[in-house]
Structures are given as structure tokens and as C-alpha cells.
Amino acid sequence: MARGVPGGYRIWDVRARRWWGDLYELCPDDLLAELNGNADYEKVTALLKKYRALKR
Numbered sequence: 001m002a003r004g005v006p007g008g009y010r011i012w013d014v015r016a017r018r019w020w021g022d023l024y025e026l027c028p029d030d031l032l033a034e035l036n037g038n039a040d041y042e043k044v045t046a047l048l049k050k051y052r053a054l055k056r
Contacts, residue, residue: 002035011035021048 001012005023009032013020024031031047034040 001039002032022052024051 001014002009003012008023008025010019010023011021012018028047028051031044031051034043034047
């Protein structure tokens with residue numbers, strides 16, 4: 001699940017009950033839709049890799 005935090009968005013891991021991954025200033029629509037929808041692990045991982053590469 002994606003949640004807004006000061007400065008952007010973070011990913012909340014419901015099972016581990018902690019923040020997971022990086023802080024995103026802008027949360028891409030396709031990543032947000034996947035996190036709050038089916039949350040397929042493979043799709044989320046691929047999207048995270050894509051957006052991490054764009055940050056560099």
C-alpha cells in the first residue's frame with residue numbers, strides 16, 4: 001500500500017508493519033495503482049527498478 005508522508009510517498013508493508021523501499025517525491029500512477037490494487041510482487045519489483053533507474 002502506498003501512503004503519503006511528508007515530502008512524498010512511501011510503501012507500507014502490511015505484513016511486516018513497516019516502511020519498505022525508497023521515499024518517492026512523486027508516486028508514479030502505475031506504481032500507485034499496482035500497490036493499492038493487486039500488489040503482484042513481480043510487477044511491483046519491476047516498477048520499482050524502473051523508477052529507481054530514472055532517479056539516477
